[in-house]
Structures are given as C-alpha cells and as structure tokens.
Amino acid sequence: MRELVLYDTMTKAKRAFVPIDAKKIRMYVCGPTVYDFAHIGNARPIIVFDVLFRLLRHLYGEAHVTYVRNITDIDDKINARAAERGVSIRTLTEETAKQFHADIAALGVLPPTHEPRATDHIAEMIAMIERLIRANAAYAAEGHVLFNVEAKADYGRLARRSLDEMIAGARVDVAPFKRNPMDFVLWKPSDDKTPGWESPWGRGRPGWHIECSAMGEALLGETFDIHGGGIDLVFPHHENEIAQSECAHGGAPLANYWMHNGFLQVEGQKMSKSLGNFVTIHDALKDWPGEVLRFNMLRSHYRQPIDWTERGLKESETILGRLEDRASGAEKASVAAPVLDALLDDMNTPQAIAELHQEKDEGALAASLAFLGFASDKTKNDKRLPAGTDEAAIEAMVAARFAARKAKDFKEADRLRAELEAMGVILKDGPEGTTWELKR
Ligand code: AMP
Ligand code: ZN
Numbered sequence: 001m002r003e004l005v006l007y008d009t010m011t012k013a014k015r016a017f018v019p020i021d022a023k024k025i026r027m028y029v030c031g032p033t034v035y036d037f038a039h040i041g042n043a044r045p046i047i048v049f050d051v052l053f054r055l056l057r058h059l060y061g062e063a064h065v066t067y068v069r070n071i072t073d074i075d076d077k078i079n080a081r082a083a084e085r086g087v088s089i090r091t092l093t094e095e096t097a098k099q100f101h102a103d104i105a106a107l108g109v110l111p112p113t114h115e116p117r118a119t120d121h122i123a124e125m126i127a128m129i130e131r132l133i134r135a136n137a138a139y140a141a142e143g144h145v146l147f148n149v150e151a152k153a154d155y156g157r158l159a160r161r162s163l164d165e166m167i168a169g170a171r172v173d174v175a176p177f178k179r180n181p182m183d184f185v186l187w188k189p190s191d192d193k194t195p196g197w198e199s200p201w202g203r204g205r206p207g208w209h210i211e212c213s214a215m216g217e218a219l220l221g222e223t224f225d226i227h228g229g230g231i232d233l234v235f236p237h238h239e240n241e242i243a244q245s246e247c248a249h250g251g252a253p254l255a256n257y258w259m260h261n262g263f264l265q266v267e268g269q270k271m272s273k274s275l276g277n278f279v280t281i282h283d284a285l286k287d288w289p290g291e292v293l294r295f296n297m298l299r300s301h302y303r304q305p306i307d308w309t310e311r312g313l314k315e316s317e318t319i320l321g322r323l324e325d326r327a328s329g330a331e332k333a334s335v336a337a338p339v340l341d342a343l344l345d346d347m348n349t350p351q352a353i354a355e356l357h358q359e360k361d362e363g364a365l366a367a368s369l370a371f372l373g374f375a376s377d378k379t380k381n382d383k384r385l386p387a388g389t390d391e392a393a394i395e396a397m398v399a400a401r402f403a404a405r406k407a408k409d410f411k412e413a414d415r416l417r418a419e420l421e422a423m424g425v426i427l428k429d430g431p432e433g434t435t436w437e438l439k440r
Helices: 043-060 076-085 089-105 118-134 163-169 208-220 231-248 281-287 290-298 310-327 337-344 349-358 362-371 378-383 391-406 410-422
Strands: 005-008 013-016 025-029 065-069 138-141 144-147 184-189 204-206 224-230 255-261 264-266 425-430 433-438
Touching: 005 255, 025 043, 025 208, 043 065, 043 089, 043 224, 043 255, 043 290, 043 337, 065 208, 076 089, 089 281, 089 410, 118 138, 118 144, 118 184, 118 204, 118 208, 118 231, 144 231, 184 208, 184 231, 204 208, 208 224, 208 231, 224 231, 231 255, 281 290, 290 310, 290 349, 310 349, 310 362, 337 349, 349 362, 391 410, 391 425, 391 433, 410 425
Parallel strands: 025 065, 025 224, 224 255
Antiparallel strands: 005 013, 138 144, 144 184, 184 204, 425 433
16 A cells, blocks of 8 residues: 655645654644525535545545635625624524534545534634734734734745735725835724624724634644645645744744645536536536545545536446445445555545446445445435435544533534434434434
8 A cells, every 4th residue: 555645725836745643643724604595606614624634544544634624604795694684693593504514524525523613613713813912913903903014934835826926916995004015904894783792902803814723723733734725725825824823833834735626617617606607516406426526526636626517427327326336235345455555646536437437346346435425325315314425434423422422512412413303313322322313
C-alpha cells in the first residue's frame, strides 16, 4: 500500500501526508451558511471531504480522527431572510440545518465528529479579537473592529497575491475608518433590529472569517492537519482565517494542508445562488437516488470542475447499478487494494471507480462500494434502508452518538438521535451499548 499524498493549495504541490499526531488526526471544513436550501454545488465539498474522512478513519482508526464541519448561523443573509419571514434567526437556522442534515444523509455522508454552530462560540470570537487587538493586529473604529493586514507580513500567501496588488485593485468606496483598504471586519455593530451580542466594542456581531478561526481553535487547537472547503474560499475567507489565527497564536500555522474542491458547473458556469442556475439537493433527490448524485460527483476528481448534466446523471445511474448488481449478495471482504491506492493518490476517485470495474472479487467490490459510501447490498437496502443510506453510515452515526454521550455532549447526542429517527432508525440503549432497528 502506498502512502497518502494530498495536494496542498499553500505549496501548490502534492505532498506526502505527515500527521502532527497519528493518534489525533484533525480536519476542519467550512460548512454551510444556513438560510435556505443548500444546492447541489454546496454538496460537493461535503461529499469530497466525507470521502477523505472515511479514508483517514480507515488509515488511522475511527477513534483517532476528529472532523469538524461548522454551521454558520449568524450572517447578514440569515438576518435578512429571518426579518423577511418574521421569524427569529434561531428558528430559521434550525429549520435550515435540519433540512441540510436530511439532504446530506441521503447523499451517504457521515456526520462529522463535531458540528459547532457559530452562535455557540461568540465568547471565543470576542476573546480572540481581544488577543488580536493586544498583538496590534486589530483595531477598533466606529463600533467595528478591523484586522490590520499590515500586521501580517505574508498576507496573501495562500492566494498568491501581494498586498500592493490587492490595494491597487480595491474599490474606491472603502469605508473611511479603515487604515488600509484590505483591512477586514472582525466585529461589526448591530442596531436594535439586528441580532447582536454585548462586547467590549458595544452590541454587535462577528464577521464571517473570525467564526471559523475561533471554532477551529476551540475544537482542534492552534495548529491542525487539514483545512478544506471550496476553491472560492481561498480568498478572502481562508486567507483571512490564516491571518487571524496565526496572529492570535504568535505565528503558529493554522493548518498544515489546505485542500480545495473545484466548482460544480452548469454549462461552464459555477452553480450559485446569485446566478440562479442552481438545483437544490432537496429537489435533485426527487429525481435521483442520493447515491446516484454521490456517484456522479465522485466520477470527477475533486479538484477538477464538474459539468452537472442530465446525461451524466443517467450514465452514473447505469454504471452504479451495474456495479451494485455485481456486488449484491456478496459477503463483504476487504476494500480492494487498487481502489485504496487510487484514493491514497490525492483522492483520485475516478481512478478508484475505474478499479471497481476491474475488480473480479465480488466481496472486495462490495466492501469497496461500502467504503466509498454506496449501498453494497442492493436487495436488502431496497427493502429496508432509506435511499442513499447504508448500514455503515447508520453504524457510524450510532457510534458518534455513543461517543457524544460518553463525552457528556448530550446536545450532540440528542441531535444525532433525532437525525437517526428522521431516517427511520430506532435506538435501544442497553448496558452492553446501543443497538438499532428500523421502524416498521
Ligand atoms: P457558501 O454557502 O456559498 O458559503 O458555500 C458553502 C460551501 O460550498 C463552500 O465550501 C463553497 O466553496 C462550496 N460551493 C459553493 N458553490 C459551489 C459550486 N458551484 N461548486 C463547488 N463548491 C461550491
Ligand atoms: Zn471557514
């Protein structure tokens, strides 16, 4: 078996993955801003990093991998939508997060180890901003707190842009209280109608970038192994996360590997809310089984763009159906070595799928499909499990809930129970552990 090699956006090269501590692999992926249905483009990072999570658990052991994927539940789009609907932001974001969980469970995605909500970490954000002010990396001005980009000598390193170039390209309508046009907001004031929290700078709310820096630090520490997200997050979001965290941590790097998925496109254009060329996961699931959507996603390498077409989906349905028919009824063996090798090479899922076609042993095929998050026993799943979920996914959620209970994180344990219940899974806690069965 080969070693794991990952493409790192920071060095723009593939590098062997060397963990900080093989007993504590740590990964952070920027999660959704929950104000509306997620679209199928938003599902791409969720699926891509789910495959990486499964691979890391396989290599280092399930108990040794911590995966954090946050929920951004305070944001101006959320405030606007909640005001429009006349509901609290909590009502809106809980409803949207629930929909998101149902959507991605149908795509065969395992729950991350932790799913922090930004509004549960406001105190940590304020504390981090205070540290940045003390380090002269931030300043308060007119109710705002801004990050001072001149405090970070290598600002622009991830995006490979120099500060001078960025300043030259900055718009003319820069807020007058900014010392440098590239300085970005850490905290902003809220009026009476806008959600806000008390802070040393008055009642206000955090900027988006500081949310991830504070949640990452709270759950993974100062430096972790992998940070991921879509390619559009490189600048400014990840560049700013780096600036904040590294200045708050006396220069310690935020993450050792930066990974970014390419765009899911429609006729050559990025699928996005603003262009209006999107299909929600919820709607896509009315037309296709979740696993076909997942398979269609994984037929392209994660760094390449995908053109999302009806024709591609039909092909995926046929190919996956054929593979599943062959695996159906087989006793699961080990994951096929060539499949694993392909994944070790910077998650080469198209190569892994090509290897599935070559695999002669049905048991290895069944195990490999399950490993990639697909149903490995079609007849059984058709009868019993909801589309797109497999036994392994349910087992993983049951295990995650057990771990949460052990860690006395009852909120997380209840969330997982509710999510399982929504999938038709009933839990039975006993002295020997937790068993599950499907609702009749
Ligand atoms: P957003 O809600 O726009 O912040 O996006 C949430 C996540 O989805 C981020 O990691 C984005 O990079 C990613 N994303 C958004 N649109 C696409 C797309 N068309 N293709 C791939 N990833 C996307
Ligand atoms: Zn983030």
